[in-house]
Amino acid sequence: xxxxxxxxxxxxxxxxxxxxxxxxxxxxxxxxxxxxxxxxxxxxxxxxxxxxxxxxxxxxxxxxxxxxxxxxxxxxxxxxxxxxxxxxxxxxxxxxxxxxxxxxxxxxxxxxxxxxxxxxxxxxxxxxxxxxxxxxxxxxxxxxxxxxxxxxxxxxxxxxxxxxxxxxxxxxxxxxxxxxxxxxxxxxxxxxxxxxxxxxxxxxxxxxxxxxxxxxxxxxxxxxxxxxxxxxxxxxxxxxxxxxxxxxxxxxxxxxxxxxxxxxxxxxxxxxxxxxxxxxxxxxxxxxxxxxxxxxxxxxxxxxxxxxxxxxxxxxxxxxxxxxxxxxxxxxxxxxxxxxxxxxxxxxxxxxxxxxxxxxxxxx
DNA sequence: AAAACGTGGGA
DNA sequence: TTCCCAAGTTT
Numbered sequence: 268x269x270x271x272x273x274x275x276x277x278x279x280x281x282x283x284x285x286x287x288x289x290x291x292x293x294x295x296x297x298x299x300x301x302x303x304x305x306x307x308x309x310x311x312x313x314x315x316x317x318x319x320x321x322x323x324x325x326x327x328x329x330x331x332x333x334x335x336x337x338x339x340x341x342x343x344x345x346x347x348x349x350x351x352x353x354x355x356x357x358x359x360x361x362x363x364x365x366x367x368x369x370x371x372x373x374x375x376x377x378x379x380x381x382x383x384x385x386x387x388x389x390x391x392x393x394x395x396x397x398x399x400x401x402x403x404x405x406x407x408x409x410x411x412x413x414x415x416x417x418x419x420x421x422x423x424x425x426x427x428x429x430x431x432x433x434x435x436x437x438x439x440x441x442x443x444x445x446x447x448x449x450x451x452x453x454x455x456x457x458x459x460x461x462x463x464x465x466x467x468x469x470x471x472x473x474x475x476x477x478x479x480x481x482x483x484x485x486x487x488x489x490x491x492x493x494x495x496x497x498x499x500x501x502x503x504x505x506x507x508x509x510x511x512x513x514x515x516x517x518x519x520x521x522x523x524x525x526x527x528x529x530x531x532x533x534x535x536x537x538x539x540x541x542x543x544x545x546x547x548x549x550x551x552x553x554x555x556x557x558x559x560x561x562x563x564x565x566x567x568x569x570x571x572x573x574x575x576x577x578x579x580x581x582x583x584x585x586x587x588x589x590x591x592x593x594x595x596x597x598x599x600x601x602x603x604x605x606x607x608x609x610x611x612x613x614x615x616x617x618x619x620x621x622x623x624x625x626x627x628x629x630x631x
Numbered sequence: 632a633a634a635a636c637g638t639g640g641g642a
Numbered sequence: 643t644t645c646c647c648a649a650g651t652t653t
Contacts, residue, residue: 305649306649306650307649307650308649309648309649309650310648310649310650310651311636311637311638311647311648311649311650311651312637312638312639312648312649313638313639313640313647313648313649314648314649315639315640316638316639316640316648317649348637348638348639349637349638350636350637350638350639351636351637351638351650351651352636352637353635353636353651353652354636354650354651357651357652384651384652385650385651385652386651387650387651387652388650388651389649389650389651390649390650390651393649405649407648407649407650408647408648408649408650409648409649410649425633426632427632450649451649454649457649458648458649463646463647463648464642464646464647493646494645494646528635528636529635529636529637530636530637574637574638575637575638575644576636576637576638577635577636577637577638578634578635578636578637615637616637616638616639617637
């Protein structure tokens, strides 16, 4: 029954998409590799943000084979600034697995492809429906919003049950002859018309059969619980320098973060959270003592920047420091670099916020 | 199930 | 400024 009633809506959606689909870079290539890269990049990330990264990435790593043979550092450098860096690590790992476990061919079987690191329900369905025409509905944030309004589903979309309901509904109406276009059309509708705050219902191909519109509930659907407030920390960082004149003069100490976990594999300056009541000046000395086994002298404040991560916020207090006593001892990969060499290493966005001041300091 | 996991843009 | 949001996955 649902199937028959939805037929007209699916056709209407298809016509709308034919007229309004954006000309996006990844829509010009339908091979699995290109679609896969785009879907990973688009995860929780805006289209406008992704476009330049996608172009650069495919220029740098034109094939899966090239990606698999690249170093993780090169991969992270290409990903720098995009965020959610586990995506990059997983994609790199997956590329290597395709080489070793699948003879270099990206598996077109759902279960096999889904088993690769970083490939979840969404990406597996998206890549294989768009790239291979498999009838697998995608359920992303857009689709969730569109279907909840269209069908009047009031389940909290943060819950797994909502995703399951929506997927089940879509599985019954996804056209077997063009599942990829249907999936793209649903997402495009969410991105261009069925907007979160002010949906443009007058332009919507589903307006004649939309539950939320008919009942005046577009503002109430989908139901989404609020996220709890995030903690805020003060962090003190040490830009440790070697004075010019001495051997290796004018260099800065940097270290690599552990590969797993927050900002894994990226580079940073030593430092850490201020304890309750502890001044940043004190924290920076303590952290260098604990992490590196050295006494430093803070010569002055370089910058103070704020940054919001996905699950907490920080005030960064950046100090220009000099080694006073001891030799740095650490198990982590590290380097003494010139200011003009910093750009060779991938750094988190929060660090980039004070790079201008850093350059200013070292070039004057 | 719920929390970890980045970043930039718009209201 | 603050909050929410964007083509999710992993643990």
